[in-house]
Amino acid sequence: MSDWTRVWPQLVEATGETLYMVGVSALLTVLLGIPLGILLTVTAPGALTPQPLLNRFLGLVVNLGRSLPFIILLFLVAPVTRGIVGTTIGSTAAIVPLTIGAVPFLARLVETSLREVAPGKVEAAMSMGARRRDVVRTVLLPEARPSLIAGITVTVVALISYSAMAGAVGGGGLGDFAIRFGYQQFRTDITLLTVVLLLGIVQALQWAGDHWARRLAHV
Template sequence: MLSELLVNVDPKELWRTFGETIYMVGFSTLFTALLGLPLGILVVLTSPGHLLQNRPVYQVLSVIINIFRSLPFVILMIMILPFTKFLVGTSLGVEAAIPPLVIGSAPFLARLVEVALREVDRGVIEMSQSMGASTWQIITRVLLPEARPAIIAGITITTVGLVGYSAMAGILGAGGLGDLAIRYGYQRFQTDVMIVTVVIIVGLVQVIQMVGDRLVLHFTRK
């Protein structure tokens, strides 16, 4: 059935939009990890009773994370259009979708990283402190290695979410499979295009989840 649907879809347009989706999701995942991972670590370290306990900093970070997590992605995209245009020089296209994707996903990943780090046995941390380990050594040699499988699982969940966000970004002309589905599947009533894009998005999610699960299993064994 899928092969019959593909006959009515322009292969060049399909490959182009698929490449745009991979580009958006790939770079957004990278920048989300670079922002969300340190943010999650900082939230944990400054929380009450932890290594760098600082209640004001912890409360401010928590409020900021909660605010951005509560905003629907489409509204967030519209809200930060001026910032996006300032950052990348345009408010349309693939590049313009990356800043809102990162800003919308980094707080979510930060919370997942926070949960992963809080599951690390406090006894291991206390033992490291008693042996004279510095805060940096505890972070890099105790917290992150112990929480690595859970962090990888969190990044996998975030990446899957970014696939969905990238499809929604098509509403504002950001390109990708979502844009293809809206322009042809919805506006031109071409159901076959809509079905093909949905199948490809679902397949992409399955691949991402499978790779993430394999990595989690690999590092859990270690």
């Protein structure tokens, strides 16, 4: 009983750290990833404002960001993290690599969602005199809303997985808790409890995202 009395506060704290890391990095990812996805879409050949060189450069950067395993990215961006936060340890420091790893992922999902919008709707708006930036705001984004929400949901779920890996190298959160109190102390029950908690968070987020996307699809 005394052992669990010691563990529970640590579990609550670790859960809070995970939600903090994922919440802040998800917000930053949306703020950066959606504009990047829009830019990838509108600069593509045959798009609203085709700029092949810029599009290829952005595509290269996004593909590079998506191809790097997150555990390697943690170490590669350590100097950037230290420059921004002042340290590479802790949940606040983990937000930097989490965001850098997730932005390219979301940008590609946004690009895919926007490309699924029927070209006829874009052409109709252009024929009515709409400016290119207005087409993005009034046609592309509204029409792609359900798909965009689904993409954001997938990204947030991925961030939870990334945050667990960040915990393994000093990022705090449930990943760190599972290693320190479960794996290192040979406590299978604590490890399983952490896994169940992570699964519960993922299922709740997935349900909320799916529910929101379905509602937007019928608006």
